[in-house]
Amino acid sequence: MSASPHAIPPDSPSATRRPRHGLVTLLSIVLVLLGVVLGGLGAWLATLGGSWYYVLAGAGLLVSGVLLWGNRRAGALWFGAVFVGTLLWTAWESGSDYWRWVPRLGLIVGIGFVLALLLPTLDRPFTRRLSRSLAGVLAVVFVAAFVLAFVPHGITAARGDFPEPVTSAGLAPTADAPLQPAD
Numbered sequence: 423m424s425a426s427p428h429a430i431p432p433d434s435p436s437a438t439r440r441p442r443h444g445l446v447t448l449l450s451i452v453l454v455l456l457g458v459v460l461g462g463l464g465a466w467l468a469t470l471g472g473s474w475y476y477v478l479a480g481a482g483l484l485v486s487g488v489l490l491w492g493n494r495r496a497g498a499l500w501f502g503a504v505f506v507g508t509l510l511w512t513a514w515e516s517g518s519d520y521w522r523w524v525p526r527l528g529l530i531v532g533i534g535f536v537l538a539l540l541l542p543t544l545d546r547p548f549t550r551r552l553s554r555s556l557a558g559v560l561a562v563v564f565v566a567a568f569v570l571a572f573v574p575h576g577i578t579a580a581r582g583d584f585p586e587p588v589t590s591a592g593l594a595p596t597a598d599a600p601l602q603p604a605d
Contacts (some may be wrong), residue, residue: 441491449536450490452486457484475511477562479504479541490537495546498537505534524567535560594604 459479468474489497496537516522538556541548587604 443540445536446490446493446540446543449533449540450487452533453483453487453490453501455487457481457487473511473515475507475515479508482507490544493543493545495544495548498541498544498548501534501537505530520570524571527547528567531560531564535564 459480459481460476461484464472464474464476464478464480468477482500486497486500486504489500491497508526512523512526516526535557538553538560541553541556542550
């Protein structure tokens with residue numbers, strides 16, 4: 423029995439192609455759109471004298487999304503580079519100010535978690551062990567950031583002198599006439 427003339431030779435690169443997982447398709451679309459918006463608005467910000475980070479991150483996310491659309495492992499590596507760059511940029515720009523870290527890393531950690539779980543579905547996949555390890559680390563980071571939101575950061579006590587409360591009669595309450603709730 424002869425092979426079909428349309429059969430893919432077993433040694434060709436496309437012979438090892440895996441079908442793209444539906445979530446990889448969705449994630450690649452999200453990354454392309456996010457890359458276009460972040461890059462475009464980042465370019466506008468840069469012309470106004472702002473940070474060039476957004477242009478670079480947008481370009482990196484765009485490349486990552488296009489490569490993931492092709493189910494290529496390089497898309498995950500590009501995302502990893504954007505992730506590390508974002509982490510370094512955040513540390514440089516925000517220092518140890520918790521509330522400045524949250525908007526800069528929240529979305530990228532969430533996307534990284536989803537991508538980490540999808541690593542075994544890519545062509546030339548990463549191992550499940552690496553996938554689960556990365557997803558676990560990102561989940562811990564996300565939960566820790568959530569918990570830290572309930573810890574006081576910065577000013578936790580009022581400073582300065584505040585005026586006495588005024589009653590409905592226009593007088594400050596005294597020991598003889600304490601503040602009474604309104605009827």
